[in-house]
């Protein structure tokens with residue numbers, strides 16, 4: 001008797017075999033995998049240059065199997081601009097955390113979007129600074145305890161969170177700006193589709209694209225991986241609604 | 257090629273374009289802005305990359321990205337803007353990618369003023385950004401030299417995977433002089449085996465300045481240091497004037513070197529046997545040449561538009577072999593040739609001392 005084999009899973013070519021350094025239950029790995037799958041499916045691996053940032057994903061280039069550069073904290077969109085302007089036909093993307101992109105790198109991201117820079121930004125929002133041990137980020141929720149807001153984020157003195165997707169969507173230069181989440185399979189599938197659309201936006205020369213991904217940080221949140229996913233759903237999604245904040249007419253017409 | 261009358265800043269911009277510049281990123285700041293404006297018209301016209309960035313932070317990181325592709329890339333700014341670039345410069349040094357920076361110095365500290373100054377010598381020559389690294393620093397004193405050194409800056413940056421700085425000031429940037437531009441070089445089409453471009457047909461590459469393992473970072477630091485030794489051995493450049501039979505020497509760089517030359521010529525006409533050594537590379541510094549000079553003159557006058565930043569390097573080279581004197585104007589004030597001439601006369605006629613510090617003696621003279 002012969003058994004027919006159907007391949008249902010394999011490692012994307014865009015993904016290396018390096019063992020991950022991410023904490024158990026961290027969704028950075030999921031986001032990496034989605035980027036790798038999308039670049040494989042688009043056949044773009046060999047034509048892509050990634051820009052890693054400073055944060056837990058600083059070693060993204062160890063996992064994503066393509067040319068990479070690594071930017072100073074917050075400067076990835078500027079570095080990506082430099083790469084893209086001299087290689088307009090390559091796919092150029094940044095992979096940034098929330099501290100990186102919307103705190104120290106606020107100027108760079110806003111102007112990359114405003115210029116309509118033809119790059120893709122993968123933005124991981126985990127409501128804290130993961131790498132440095134869980135300090136308050138611009139995305140930390142009101143009342144949320146972190147190592148630098150031990151009594152909870154008091155908006156009177158620490159201000160309010162920044163909703164990056166909403167903010168960037170106000171810029172005429174931004175073509176595709178959406179928020180997705182990585183907390184369950186349905187949302188992960190939606191996230192992958194958005195990442196595909198973002199890269200397609202770039203490949204078609206339609207301008208700036210950004211996918212914000214709500215992501216877990218069980219280590220610094222001090223809860224289990226399972227509870228972290230639930231926490232995203234219960235706490236983060238209400239504050240950071242999943243949705244399409246900017247889909248320019250050209251991107252909509254392209255019916256990606 | 258014929259000579260044309262042009263501003264220093266524009267001469268540098270056009271020289272860079274002719275040296276095969278493939279991308280320029282910058283932010284407006286006086287007294288450098290003409291350079292950026294020239295690029296904004298010329299680069300797009302030639303189909304090359306130009307971006308006016310959101311800040312100097314943006315500019316230097318755009319340069320960083322483009323430099324990682326091995327293409328010829330530069331930025332330009334003036335003192336406060338260059339301060340903002342220090343983070344990026346350190347990363348670029350740590351990643352060992354070539355780039356050119358033009359720093360048109362102005363009066364400081366802080367917002368200071370827009371007058372010519374040399375007060376960022378230490379920032380460029382002795383670091384600025386964090387970590388152990390050196391930049392190659394070329395200091396022109398005329399429009400023609402601005403052109404020639406800009407072309408050289410690209411070649412040296414590429415040869416040594418280093419940062420080349422063209423260090424000028426507001427007067428050199430703004431002055432009009434005749435200069436001859438080089439012919440247009442073809443753009444690079446072949447890039448080094450470290451440059452990123454997409455992995456097609458080869459192993460993947462990544463460029464970073466992170467070496468988490470200290471012994472690995474030590475290896476990089478040692479590599480940078482050895483490369484710097486090689487640069488010190490091969491790339492020192494300077495100009496000497498009337499030094500063969502000189503009893504006294506003046507040392508000054510950039511626009512002050514040029515002003516000092518007028519003073520030296522007048523002093524010669526008065527019968528004072530004085531010459532000038534003008535460092536063209538202030539980094540690597542002509543230490544040996546000055547050390548040798550110290551064995552055959554009776555005194556050395558260092559003159560700068562800062563509080564004696566290069567003086568420290570001259571003192572190290574002279575090592576107490578001969579008295580050193582100092583004269584400076586600060587804060588954007590440019591010395592007159594007559595002021596330097598007076599210092600030369602004083603040096604030639606007074607009893608020079610080895611004791612004490614030349615800077616202290618200068619301050620004491622000013623107070624008197």
Ligand SMILES: Cc1ncc(C[n+]2csc(CCOP(=O)(O)OP(=O)(O)O)c2C)c(N)n1
Nearest residue numbers: 054055056073097098099100128129130131
């Ligand atoms: C200029 C500078 N400031 C501070 C740091 C320290 N630092 C490293 S990672 C980090 C926060 C990163 O947080 P985030 O971007 O949210 O990414 P995550 O680690 O959560 O994925 C900080 C502050 C640095 N490397 N450089």
Ligand code: SF4
Nearest residue numbers: 022023026056130217
């Ligand atoms: S600290 Fe947080 S973001 Fe960083 S790897 Fe661990 S779980 Fe992920």
